[in-house]
Amino acid sequence: MITPVFILLISAALTCQASAQKVLVLLDDPLIRSTHSLYFSDLTSRGYDIFFKSASDRKLQLKDWDEWLYEKLIIFAPSATDFGGDIGEGTLLEFVDAGNDAVIVVDSNPSELMRSTVADIGIDLEPKGTLLTDHVDYVRSSSDGHSLIASEEFVASDAILGNFTDRSPILFKGTAASISPESTLGISILGAPETAFSHFPGKAVIENPLVANGHATLVAGVQARSGARVVVAGSVDMFSNAYFTLAGFETASGNKFSKAGNRAFCDEVTQWAFHQRGVLRVTNLHHSHAGKQEQPEWYRVTDDLQFGLDIHELAGGIWEPYRADDVQVEFVMLDPYVRADLQHNDQGHFHTAFKVPDVYGVYKFVINYCKPGYTPLDLAKRVSVRPFRHNEFERFLVAAYPYYMSVFSTMAAFFLFGFVFLYHK
Template identity: 45%
Template sequence: MSKKLIVLFLGLIPLLCTCFSPDTPSDRRVLVLLDDFAIKSSHSIFFNNLKSRGFDLDFKLAHDPTISLQRYGQYLYDALILFSPSIERFGGSIDAAAILDFVDSGHDLIVAASSNASDLIREIATECGVDFDEDSSAMVIDHSGYAVSATEGDHTLIASDDFIKSDVILGKEKIKAPVLFQGIGHSLNPSNSLVLKVLSASPSAYSANPSSKLTSPPSLTGTSISLVSVVQARNNARILISGSLSMFSNRFFQSDVQKAGSPTKHDKSGNEQFLTELSKWVFHERGHLKAVNVKHHKIGEVEEPALYRINDDLEYSVELYEWSGKDWEPYVANDVQVQFYMMSPYVLKTLSTDSKGYYFTSFKVPDVYGVFQFKVEYERLGYTSLSLSKQIPVRPFRHNEYERFIPAAYPYYGAAFSMMAGFFIFTAVHLYHK
C-alpha cells in the first residue's frame, strides 16, 4: 500500500467514526420556508435562538423552484419550518404529500398559519389531526381574555395563559406572563389520539370574522378552540401547529402584556419563553429517550442463554437515558414494565431502578413452553415511545430432568403403598389363620 493511500485512509478514519457514531437528537439542519424574506428579520429573535442552540437554518422562499427535501433518496434536512401561511403551491419538488412523507420518515415539522391560511397549509394541518376554521376570514375573538392595549380594537389580540400541564413539553420553569396570540383557531380531530392542545383559548373565546356581525352561532367556541397544538407521531416525529405566525415575531416577543381583568402588567410577554421551550421539545432536545444494554440471563449466571427451561429463575435489565440537549442523562421513573409475552403476557413486572438509569427485575419462567418475547412498550405523555423486544424459546423438562418423586403426587404414592400393605396383610391372615 502506497504512502498516499495510507494517508488517505487515516484521514477518513475520523469521518467514518462520525458516520457510525450514535446520532444525537439535536445539531441538525433545518429548512425554513418563508412567504417573504422580510420574515427573516421580523422573526429574527426566534431564529437566532435556534441558531444559538446549534441548529443550521437554511432560509428559502416557499415558491423557490430549486427547493427540495431530498436528493438521491436521502433527506437533506432533519426538520422543516413553514412560515409561509399564504402559499398556494410550493416550488421545486415539494408538495403536501412530500411534506407528509418527510414526517413519516421521522422528521420534525413546525407549521405557522394565519387568518389568510391557504388551502395547502390547511390540508397539511388536517392530515396531522388539526382542523382550522373553515371560514377563511375568521379569527379568534375574546372579549374577556383579550390583551389590554391603547387601542382596544376588535379584541383579536388575545393574552392566553391556559397551558398544557406537562413539564417535559414546556419545561419545569413556570411561564410567568401570558402569551400574545392573534390568528386563526383550530379544533382537534377526536379520532386522532396523538394530537394535544398546548395553548387553549378561554371559555369566552369564539372564532368569527371580526369585521362582520354574527348571523349564526360560530362553529368554534370556548376551550374547544386550540391556539397551538402538538403531535407526536408513532414513529416519534414531532409536529407543532400554530394558528398565528405573529406570535413568533419580535414584536410579540418584546411587547408588554396585560390580560383584561388582571391588575398585573408584565414588561414582557411569555411568547419567547413559551416558544423556546416548546421548540426544544419539538426538536427532541427534551423528552427524547433511548434504551441500551438490554440483557437477560439466569440468576447466578452472566451470559445470555440461547433458551430457557420452564420454571427457570431469570433476571431482566435495561438502561434508559434522556437527552438533555447536550448529553444523555439517566432517566428516572417508576412506571417502566416488562412483559414475558407469547400471544398474551404470561408475566408482567414493574422494573425496579437504582435512579441512575438502570432498570431490573427477576421472575420465574412460567410452566408453559414455546417461543416467548421480552417486551417493553413504554409510552408517557411528552416522551418518545420505546418499543423493545427480544425473542427467546422456552423448553419443557427433558425426561431425565423431572423430580423422582413429585410432591403433588404424594396422595397417589400413599394410596399405592397402602394398597400393597393391605394386600400383604390380607394374604398372611388368609394363609395362616382359620
C-alpha cells in the same frame, strides 16, 4: 510548523461545522425575517444553520435525488398557494415520513395548500377567516380588540416545555385548531381558555361558536411513527419580536402580568420539535436466571428470571438517567402472559423479576412505552421456553402423598390378610 494540538483543534472545528443541522425557512413575506428576528437569532445561537427562501422560489429544492438537503423545516407562509421548485404537498409529507422535523405556522387566513398540509398530519384548522376571540382573557389597551388572547393552558409535560418554568401567559392572535380525540399522535401543547371561541369576525350574533368550552388548540404537536416531530401554531404574531418583548399588560379579567412568555415558550417548543429534548434511548437490555449474569437462549417453564435495561434521556445535549414509574415489560406469546412494572434505581437502570409461565413456546420481552412528549420505545427480544425433560420432573410430589399412602396401605393389608388366612386356624 503545524503542531498536533493545532491539528486537533482544526479537526474539532470542522466536525462541529459539519454537524450543524441545516434549517430551511420558507417565507411568503420577506419582512418576517426582520419582524421575527429574535426567534431566528435564538435558533442560530443553538448552532443551527438557517437558510431563508421564498415559498414561491422557482429554484427551491428540498431533496437532491435520494438525499435531503435540510434536516429541519420551518414554514412561515400561511398564504402560500403553491410551493416553488420541486416542493409539492407530497414532498413535505415524504420529508416528515423520512424522520425529519418541521414547524408550520399559519394565521387566520391560511391557504388551501396549508390547510390540506396540516390536515394530512392530523391537525384540523378552523374554517378560513375565523378568529379566536375571548371576552374574558383578552389583553386590554390593545388595538386588536378581543382577539389578542393571553393563554396559560399549557401541556403538563416537562419534556416539551423544558426550562419554561415561570409559565408566563402566551399572547396569541390567530386561528384555532382541533385534534381528533382518537388521535394517538397529536398533542395539544397550548390550549385556549375555556371562555375562548372561534367565529367569523364582523358577525354581531354568534349562534353556534365553532370551537368553545376549552376545546380549541392554539399550538399542536405531532410525533409521527417515523420519529419525526411536527409543531403547528395558529398564529404568526406569537413568534414576532413585538410579542417577545411586550411587558406589563393586563387582561380583561383583572390579571396583571409583568411580561409575556412567548420567547421562552417558542424557543422551548422548537427545541422539542427539533429533537433537542424528550428523546429516549435504551441500552444494556439483558435477561438471565435469578441471581445469575449469563444470558441464556432459553428458559424452562416455572424458572425464576430477572430482566433489566438502561433508559437515558437527552437533555441539553447530555444523556441523563431517565426516571419514571410507569415503564412496563410484557412477556408475550401471542398474548401477554406476564405484565410487570419496572423498578428503577434513579440512575437510569430499570429492572424486574418474575416466574416464567407454565406454558412452553416462543416468547418475547416487549417494551412498548409511549408517553406524551417523549420518543416512543418499541422493543422486542425473543426467547424460547421449553418444558421439563423426562429426568427433570420431581420423583415424589407432595400433592400425590395420599396416593402413595393408599398404595402402601393396600400392599400392607394384602400381606396381613395373606398371613392371617394361611396361618390362622
